[in-house]
Amino acid sequence: MRRIGFFTFAVGVALLPALFPDNYFVMAVGVSAGLNAILAVGLNLLMGYAGQISLGHAAFFGMGAYTSAILTTRYACPSLIALTAGLIIAGVIAWLLARPILRLRGHYLAMATLGFGVIVHVLMVQATPWTGGPDGLNGIPPLNLLGWSVDSDLRWYAVIMAALLLAIGLSLNLVDSRIGRALRAVRGSEFAAQMLGIDTGRAKTQVFVVSALFAAFAGSLFAHQQSFVSPDSFNLTVSVELVTMVVLGGLASTYGSACGAIALTLLHEGLVVFEDYEMMIHGALLMAVMIFMPQGLFIGLSQGARRLWRLKNKASA
Template sequence: MSAERKREILGFAVAVAIVAALPVVTRSAYWLSIGVFIALHGIVAIGLGLLLGYAGQVSLGQAAFYGMGAYGSAILTLHLGCNPWLAMGAAAVATGLIAYVIGVPTLKLHGHYLAMATLGIGIIVRILFNEGGHITGGPSGLPAVPNLAIGGFAFDNDLRMYCLAWPIVFLQVVFSRNLLRSRLGRALRAIHDSEIAARSCAINTAKAKVMVFVLSAVYASVAGSLYAHWVNFVNPHPFSFPFSLELVVMVMVGGAASIWGPLIGAAALTIIDQSLLQLGHVFPIAEDLDIVLFGIIVVLVLLFMPRGLVRGLSSQEAERRAG
């Protein structure tokens, strides 16, 4: 077993241990809910990280795919009486198809055309949610989305949801890791370094990029479905452009060059955000400053660790060892 493989397994074990420890330490719905949100945002961010870190493309419409999952689940369960698991699967397939249709023409082009196309798609999709009348519930949304359940066991509280969402995250991490070791993964890395060089090695670059994009959309859709079945309510607002940007920020802050980076970014931003909100209770002067401080922190992290927390920390560690 190589040293790298050992480190990888160790890292995975540490992550599982941390996640498993939280419910043992606290049963507070607040902390568990933060955990669930980190998992949901993490699922989307990992997908986005693959796209950004390995295919070198940005999506500015990931919130829309997250929303398609949420709305797909809500609409299929509420209007058609669909089983929630089935709804989740159907929404993911539909989202993947839509991503494919967008990806094929834009990813053929060089440059950040995918970013622009996804920006447009994101805004159009949000307007469709808003104008969907009876089907989407319009701007005031659809309440009473049912919980996910296995037999009589419903994932209807924060602990149960926590125990559902995190195994999904870990499955996703393993799957993504194996994917990167596959032919597709090698193709992606080649594209990231030089697309033309990759193409001259007979790699179908457009196809590889489309695959990753579709995968990232499907991840987002699954996370969106989990959101809908957990919060039991969907409305258009959470799925708009600012959240798409926030997701990209998560990936960049965490570091796009590793699978763990985006997850750590999602965790870091969610925790910083909540801490800043709570800081206002301790120091009244910070009460109005939370958003400004949040902006400052994001800028500082990127300034001093332009490759993100994961790469930033590990390279510092490497330097220390070398010195």
């Protein structure tokens, strides 16, 4: 079923440009939704499967973006090397942070990750010689993949969606592996997992680092796609929105987290026409989904579709 779902998702992504040729708005929204989905899939590994909440995930998103921006604009570094450097920096910092911070649980862990995100955001604002301060950095060159410059909307859509499919595939494989089973055990009961011989500290550290790498990867792509970065793109609001995407789509569901990110991105774009009532409608819709689909949008719609199918078969019989 997962292979069928992956193939269906890939076909849908591939057909979208054919259905809306030369449509800048559709491609732009698709790129934004794809980046958010990569972030949500990575965060879902930490929250959904390991049961560890993070309110500072935008910090790793910003690390990847600023590393690529600084290396390419100030040191003329090739974009692929800058992207790799962003992954290394985010991975090392996540590994150093994971051991002490993941000893905390519940709201203590949430507050610790929140503090980390605030510290990184302040550094982005105050380290003006490196980051450009509140004004950010502009003039970031396009992503260059072995001589192929990603400099058009269609090319960016293709790259982002390929990256999203890669992220989903890696996530599904990780969940089905021994590490994934250990993470589900930790989420169920960390004490029981320890009694079974699982090194819970190591498992949580590994998933924290992997989740940070997903975010840094998306950040590097974001910097080259926007050709501009500023601290406002990586503040607390972004971290909260990422948590909302994961919960909205459905915890412990890779496709659910991706669908939650896409749905929330489309919701933001669709509610722009309502201007002053945008946040009110946005909040009401989120409340309705959580009340009537507590397991998440993806699982709720799947269950609804199955019920309709059964009713149709009973009626035809």
